[in-house]
Amino acid sequence: MKKKYIFFSVSALIVIADQISKKFFEKFLLSLDTNSVNVFGEELVRFTLAYNTGIAFSIKLGSRYFLSTISLLASIFIIYLIVKIDLKKKLELWAFTFILGGAIGNLIDRALYGKVIDFIDCDFPDFIMTRWPIFNIADSFVTVGMVFLAVQYLFFEKKEEKQKNNQ
Numbered sequence: 001m002k003k004k005y006i007f008f009s010v011s012a013l014i015v016i017a018d019q020i021s022k023k024f025f026e027k028f029l030l031s032l033d034t035n036s037v038n039v040f041g042e043e044l045v046r047f048t049l050a051y052n053t054g055i056a057f058s059i060k061l062g063s064r065y066f067l068s069t070i071s072l073l074a075s076i077f078i079i080y081l082i083v084k085i086d087l088k089k090k091l092e093l094w095a096f097t098f099i100l101g102g103a104i105g106n107l108i109d110r111a112l113y114g115k116v117i118d119f120i121d122c123d124f125p126d127f128i129m130t131r132w133p134i135f136n137i138a139d140s141f142v143t144v145g146m147v148f149l150a151v152q153y154l155f156f157e158k159k160e161e162k163q164k165n166n167q
Contacts, residue, residue: 007082007097014101018138019108025049025119036121048121050134053114064114071107075100091152098145105138 029035029049036048054060055067078100085093109116118134 003087004082004093007093008079010097011101011104014098014138014141015105015108018102018105018136018141021137022105022109022117022119026117029119043123045123046121047119048134050118050121051115052118052134053116064110068107068111071103071110075103075107078103089152091148091156095145095148095152098141098148102138102140102142102145105136105141 025047026049029037029047036046039045039047053064078096082093082096082100085096087093106116116136116138118136118139120136120140121134122132124132
């Protein structure tokens with residue numbers, strides 16, 4: 001457990017950065033005449049204040065208490081996984097570290113306010129939708145963590161299986 005202190009520390013830093021950024025941008029964007037400001041390009045990246053009472057992509061899935069409970073249980077399970085995963089599986093550990101930090105960051109908003117504060121607004125021209133849903137730092141870390149998990153399970157796990165089968 002002592003050797004995994006760094007992973008829990010990074011998760012805590014993600015939560016802190018997420019909460020500070022949400023409060024900063026909420027206050028800043030509420031002070032404007034419009035709740036949006038361009039950052040890069042005319043419409044490519046901007047900061048836009050939005051509140052999400054659902055889950056990813058603002059999908060309504062249940063009440064604030066239901067979503068908070070699911071997030072809490074998921075966070076506890078991720079903590080368990082981090083403790084149990086072999087230290088050799090660094091990519092998997094970092095993946096769960098990022099997901100845990102993001103999950104707790106959004107859990108705090110959901111539990112305290114009944115909604116998650118989002119502020120990063122990006123447009124990916126000619127992509128599936130008109131504009132990408134507004135997100136926050138916690139969402140970004142969850143996404144990066146999921147990509148890490150996909151890489152781990154799609155590439156490294158198969159490689160390890162082949163090596164075991166060839167022995």
